Amino acid sequence: MSNPFLSVRDLTVDFHTEDGVVHAVDGLSFDVEKGTTLGIVGESGSGKSVTNLSVLGLHNPETTKISGEIHLDGQELIGASRSTMEKLRGNKVAMIFQDPLTSLSPYHTIGRQIGEVYRKHTGASKAEAKARAVEMLTRVGIPQPKIRVDDYPHQFSGGMRQRAMIAMALVCDPDLLIADEPTTALDVTVQAQILDLLKELQDQTGASIIMITHDLGVVASTAHNVLVMYAGRAVERGTVKEVLGEPRHPYTWGLLASMPRLTASVDVPLTPVRGTPPSLINLPSGCPFHPRCDYVNLAGPELCRGERPELSPHRGHGDACYLTLAQKREIHQ
Amino acid sequence: MSEPLLEVSGLEKHFPVTGGLLFKRQVGKVHAVDGLDLTVQTGETLGLVGESGCGKSTTGRLVARLLEPTGGSIRYDGREIAHASRKDLKPIRAEIQMIFQDPYSSLNPRHTVGTIIGGPMEINGINPPGGREKRVKELLEIVGLNPEHYNRFPHEFSGGQRQRIGVARALSLSPKLIVADEPVSALDVSIQAQVVNLLQQLQRDMGIAFLFIAHDLAIVRHFSQRVAVMYLGKIVEIGDRASLYERPRHPYTHALLSAVPEASVESGSRERIRLAGDVPSPIDPPSGCRFRTRCWKAQDKCATEEPPLVRLGGNREGHLTACHFPEEPTVHGEDVVLDPALLG
Numbered sequence: 001m002s003n004p005f006l007s008v009r010d011l012t013v014d015f016h017t018e019d020g021v022v023h024a025v026d027g028l029s030f031d032v033e034k035g036t037t038l039g040i041v042g043e044s045g046s047g048k049s050v051t052n053l054s055v056l057g058l059h060n061p062e063t064t065k066i067s068g069e070i071h072l073d074g075q076e077l078i079g080a081s082r083s084t085m086e087k088l089r090g091n092k093v094a095m096i097f098q099d100p101l102t103s104l105s106p107y108h109t110i111g112r113q114i115g116e117v118y119r120k121h122t123g124a125s126k127a128e129a130k131a132r133a134v135e136m137l138t139r140v141g142i143p144q145p146k147i148r149v150d151d152y153p154h155q156f157s158g159g160m161r162q163r164a165m166i167a168m169a170l171v172c173d174p175d176l177l178i179a180d181e182p183t184t185a186l187d188v189t190v191q192a193q194i195l196d197l198l199k200e201l202q203d204q205t206g207a208s209i210i211m212i213t214h215d216l217g218v219v220a221s222t223a224h225n226v227l228v229m230y231a232g233r234a235v236e237r238g239t240v241k242e243v244l245g246e247p248r249h250p251y252t253w254g255l256l257a258s259m260p261r262l263t264a265s266v267d268v269p270l271t272p273v274r275g276t277p278p279s280l281i282n283l284p285s286g287c288p289f290h291p292r293c294d295y296v297n298l299a300g301p302e303l304c305r306g307e308r309p310e311l312s313p314h315r316g317h318g319d320a321c322y323l324t325l326a327q328k329r330e331i332h333q
Numbered sequence: 334m335s336e337p338l339l340e341v342s343g344l345e346k347h348f349p350v351t352g353g354l355l356f357k358r359q360v361g362k363v364h365a366v367d368g369l370d371l372t373v374q375t376g377e378t379l380g381l382v383g384e385s386g387c388g389k390s391t392t393g394r395l396v397a398r399l400l401e402p403t404g405g406s407i408r409y410d411g412r413e414i415a416h417a418s419r420k421d422l423k424p425i426r427a428e429i430q431m432i433f434q435d436p437y438s439s440l441n442p443r444h445t446v447g448t449i450i451g452g453p454m455e456i457n458g459i460n461p462p463g464g465r466e467k468r469v470k471e472l473l474e475i476v477g478l479n480p481e482h483y484n485r486f487p488h489e490f491s492g493g494q495r496q497r498i499g500v501a502r503a504l505s506l507s508p509k510l511i512v513a514d515e516p517v518s519a520l521d522v523s524i525q526a527q528v529v530n531l532l533q534q535l536q537r538d539m540g541i542a543f544l545f546i547a548h549d550l551a552i553v554r555h556f557s558q559r560v561a562v563m564y565l566g567k568i569v570e571i572g573d574r575a576s577l578y579e580r581p582r583h584p585y586t587h588a589l590l591s592a593v594p595e596a597s598v599e600s601g602s603r604e605r606i607r608l609a610g611d612v613p614s615p616i617d618p619p620s621g622c623r624f625r626t627r628c629w630k631a632q633d634k635c636a637t638e639e640p641p642l643v644r645l646g647g648n649r650e651g652h653l654t655a656c657h658f659p660e661e662p663t664v665h666g667e668d669v670v671l672d673p674a675l676l677g
Binding site for chain 2: 043159188191215216219221255262266276
C-alpha cells in the first residue's frame with residue numbers, strides 16, 4: 001500500500017505556556033490505512049489527544065506551534081486554511097469525544113445537533129436534515145428514533161448520548177473517525193455495546209478509525225494496528241497481534257504487567273512501572289523513558305541517556321529502544 | 334467462625350425526590366440501597382462491584398456513617414452504629430477510615446501534607462510517642478513518599494502521589510476497616526498498579542479490613558478475597574473470589590464478566606454476552622427481580638416474585654445468588670447478543 005489514507009510525518013506540537021514550552025508531540029509519524037482501526041495507547045500527557053486535535057485543526061493557533069506533515073487522502077492539512085478545514089471537519093473527518101454530556105449542547109435537541117452538521121455540509125433543508133437524523137439514530141440503535149430525535153441531551157442516558165455522538169459523527173459518512181476515549185466514561189456493559197457498534201459501523205461504511213485510549217483491552221478488542229505513545233513520541237508500533245503478543249518496548253511491557261487481568265493468577269503482585277511520567281516542559285535527555293526503565297544498564301547507560309532512539313524498523317513492527325532484538329525476546333519470555 | 338468485624342443487614346437508604354414550585358413535596362424516592370446484607374471479617378477485603386448508580390458508593394458512605402441509613406442495621410465490632418449519635422460515633426470513626434476516588438478534590442489545597450495527614454490525630458486528640466510530626470513522617474515513608482515533603486502542598490504532587498497522601502491520612506489513626514471508594518480509577522494504568530500494591534502491602538502488614546468499591550472487575554478480583562455484585566441497590570451475587578469469577582451463577586455477573594475487554598490476542602475462547610439498554614431508574618425499580626428488564630432468561634415469575642439471595646446447589650459455601658433461573662455452573666453456550674443495533 002503506497003498511499004495510506006492518513007499519513008502523519010514528523011509531527012511536532014509545542015504549546016507556549018507561562019512555565020515554558022510544552023513539547024506535547026515530538027516527532028511523531030504514523031499511517032492509517034483505509035478501513036482499518038489504529039489504536040493509540042498512552043497515559044495522560046503522552047500527547048495522544050493533542051495529535052488528533054492537530055489532525056482536525058482544532059488547536060489554538062496563537063499558543064500552538066505545529067510542524068511536520070499531515071496528509072489526508074493526499075491533501076496537506078498543516079497550514080491549510082480555515083475554510084478548507086471547516087469543509088473537512090464533520091464531513092471527511094469526524095470526532096467522537098470522551099464525555100458525551102459536555103460535548104452536546106444542552107439547549108438544542110439531539111435531532112437539531114445531528115442535523116446541523118448535515119445541513120452545513122450538504123445544504124439540505126431542515127426537514128431533510130431531521131429525516132437524516134432519525135435515520136442516523138436508527139442506525140446507532142436508539143429505540144423509538146422518531147420520538148427521541150426531539151429529546152434534549154439530558155433526557156438521554158450516558159450510553160445513549162454516546163450513541164447520539166456517534167450518529168452525529170457519522171452523519172456525513174466520514175472516511176476517518178477519530179474516537180478519543182469514547183468509552184472511558186461508560187460502564188463496562190455499555191462500553192461493550194459501543195465498541196461493538198463502532199466495529200459494526202466500520203464494516204458497513206469502510207471508514208478508518210483512530211481509537212485513542214489508555215485501555216489495552218479496548219485496543220485488543222477493536223484495533224488492527226497499535227501505536228504506543230510515551231511523552232509525545234511513539235515508542236512502539238505494529239499490529240495488535242505483534243504489539244500485545246510480542247511486545248518489544250520496556251514501556252509496553254510495563255503497561256501490560258501493571259494491568260490486572262481476569263485470567264491471571266491473583267497471587268502474583270502486579271508489577272507497576274516505577275516513578276511517574278516526565279514533565280513535558282523539561283524532558284529527560286535521550287530516551288524519555290530511561291528514568292523509569294529497568295534495562296538501562298543492559299542496553300548501555302550512555303546510549304539511553306545520550307540520544308533519543310528512533311522507531312525502527314521503519315515499517316511493520318517497530319520500537320524505539322536500544323536493547324537488541326534478542327535481548328527483548330529473552331526479557332519478554 | 335468468629336464474629337465479623339462488620340455486619341450489615343437489611344441496609345436501606347432512600348433519598349427523597351421533591352417536586353413542586355412553592356411547597357416542596359416528596360414525589361418519590363431514590364432507592365439507592367434497598368435491603369443489603371453483607372459481612373466483612375477482620376483483615377479481609379470484600380470487593381463491591383456494579384455499574385454506576387447501583388448504590389455501591391452509597392453503601393460505602395453508610396458503612397463509614399457519612400450517611401445515616403433509612404433502615405436496617407450496621408454492626409461494627411459488636412456495636413450497633415446505624416443510628417448512633419455523633420458522640421457515640423467518635424471513637425468508631427477513628428477505626429473506620431475512608432479513601433476517596435478523586436485525589437484532587439479530596440485534599441484541601443490550602444493545607445500542607447503535614448496538616449492533612451496530622452489532621453485526624455489532632456481532631457481525636459491523639460499524641461503519639463515522639464510527637465505528631467514524627468508519626469506523619471513515618472506514615473509518609475510507609476506509603477512511599479519522601480518524609481521531607483512534610484511542608485509541601487497537594488498541588489506539588491502528581492495524581493498517584495496524592496492518592497498516597499490520602500492513604501497516609503486514612504492510616505493515621507490505625508484503622509481496622511478502610512472503605513476505599515474507587516481508589517485507583519482516576520489514576521493512569523502504570524500508577525494504578527503502584528497504589529494497588531501499596532494497599533495490599535498495608536493489608537498484609539497491618540491486618541486492615543477493606544471494603545473495596547470499584548467498577549473495574551479485574552482490579553477487584555486482584556484485591557479482594559470475597560466479592561459482592563450489586564445491581565440497583567441490591568446484592569445479586571456474593572461469594573469468594575475464585576467461585577464467583579470462575580462459576581458466576583447470576584446472569585448479570587456473567588454479563589459483566591464477559592463485557593470486560595481483555596488485553597490479549599487470543600480471546601476467541603471467551604463468551605460474549607451483550608446486554609441491551611441501560612440500568613433502569615432507581616426511583617421506580619422494576620418489580621420482582623430488578624435485573625429482569627435486561628435479562629435474556631426472564632420469565633413471568635421474575636416480574637412477580639423477588640428471588641432471594643441463597644446458596645444454590647453446586648455452589649461453594651458462602652457463594653449466594655439471587656436468581657430464579659441461574660446459569661449452569663459450567664456453561665459455555667453460544668454468544669448472547671441483545672443489543673438491537675447489532676441485530677441489523
